[in-house]
Amino acid sequence: MTTMQAIEYRGAGGPEVLVETERPMPVPGPGEVLVKVAAFGLNRADVQQRRGVYPPPPGASDIPGLEVSGTIEALGEGVVSAAIGQRVCALLAGGGYAQYVTVPAGLVIEIPQDVDLVDAAGFMEVAGTVVSNLFLEAGLTAGSTVLLHGGAGGIGSMAIQLAAAAGAQVLVTASSEEKIAHCLALGAYAGINYREEDFAARTLELTDGAGVDVILDVVGAKYLAQNVRILATGGTLVVIGLQGGAKAELDLRALMTKRARVMGTTLRARPLDQKEEIVAAVRKHALPMLAQGTLDLSIDRRFPFTEARLAHEYFDSGNHTGKIIVKF
Template sequence: MLRGANASGLAGPGREQDEARKEESMTTMRAYEYQGAGGPEVLAEVERPKPTAGPGEVLIKVSAFGLNRADVQQRRGVYPPPPGASDIPGLEISGTIEAVGEGAAGFAVGQRVCALLAGGGYAQFVAVNAGLVLEVPKNIDVIDAAGFMEVAGTVVSNLFLEAGLTEGETVLLHGGAGGIGSMAIQLAAAAGAKVLVTASSQEKIEHCLALGASAGINYRDEDFVERVAELTGGNGVDVILDVVGAKYLAQNVKALANDGRLIIIGLQGGAKAELNLGVLMGKRARVIGTTLRARPLEQKAEIVAAVKTHALPLLAAGTLELSIDRRFSFTEARLAHEYFDSGMHMGKIIVKN
């Protein structure tokens, strides 16, 4: 028998150790960048310097990354990375720790993890502050875990930290079948809230109902303000999580209950709109605009800690589903973006290394 191989001819421990040493000695890596603004065709595979783990950081060998609307907006030239962030796209990844920087306590080489990023995920390796990293539960596929951190961080920070959603309240989620919506449905329902969603088709509504939504509204055929009034006995909803922005502003405020909270996290329908402040004041309602990507490190670390408290236990217990629609290979990143642009997906899109 040849040394370093098993009986079937597959690589044995010796070969694996050689590959590990080879990766450690690498000085460059494969990555994607946007060469201009536009469609998926501007994605280009390039060679970049391999990062190293600085103080308080861990270096992660990326197993997969999640595709998010923020990536698409950056590709289109309307959502640039915040100052100091990598120009490489990608806000969430999963993988294994290759190196631990000084002061990055609680992590070890070889540990399966997922991480929240300000950029840099479309690559073979990424260095990230340890405060933005969580261990992947043993029951979760490390590839699928790439679709957890950005959506969980967005939902936990907005529904619970910003809006203060509590048991017995009603929440309306626009775009319920997307990655954020799929996560929000489950976490809101688990917290004892009643969940209403809007979506563009009956198929997508069925997807939302299967995840725990109480009712779905097809925004192509129905007036969501009227349907919300019917579904709430005229009271309106306590919280709205909105990715549309200007186009829905007036309608959203009408759909709110007294003391309601409108959380705007996206501008798919524009950035400027008129608002009747009398209606807002009459309901004692609040309009809150937030982003996750550009927050200071300390705030993002607090959000990741909240994800660890609110969402990770449900994931580990098997009661929270990582709603993965489709997985693409690293060389198919353009196809992944094309699929996202089609609007057909329900849940998360993953690209694996």
């Protein structure tokens, strides 16, 4: 077999730009493994790339897809940490919307025996994003209070569980009572319907005016002033998305008075050594819960590969909670 089925974006736009195509089957280089893909997770980064506002980093495949699950088909030179036939999930810079993908061996994790192979496709990107930002960057610890914007999405669903398991008190914002119920079931302390309430005023009410220690924000500019307002003294705002714009005015006096931090991060374009550090942290913070059956992967819907456009349409509708998976 020298070719494989894949999906590419023909231009920028809506789900209609997804096109099934045939590509050469990749060959693992030194330090890499070849994964036969069982399924891939659909992430907002995929949608932003589809819209033309988040291109792949230099050297990455133009095929979209940042996380997959599957079995190892071949080993590149020097790989001793993996074995052919091993069930794995993998963190990618691109290439996941295909039957096969190569990935550095340090960015794969063996899937626990009792975890469904297809559902495991929704683990790595969200776990890596949450662990790197909440624990490695923001230093979330037991007793902290964290506010998660978009709590019912894939990242939010994972963040609720990992933060609560670490002993933090978790507040979330979401767009409906149904989504708030989803968050509460995963371990959130309280939910705020941002369409009906002033989330900043409600957060201060819930924290007796003290504010929150950490905010994980996917909105960006639109929420900046309110986020800074509700940070506790010494708090950290981590911006990981720009759904509400990229440019805003920052009140530095408020930031200085609180001795607070505002930081922005991405995962996709990080160098390999940093990604390997993040994957190691995922093994520490998230993998044990997955293996024990105490981590809900929150899979909303699974689509066949031939209906990848429908998966994107469903994502664009905003009606999903948790993760959307596309399977072969």
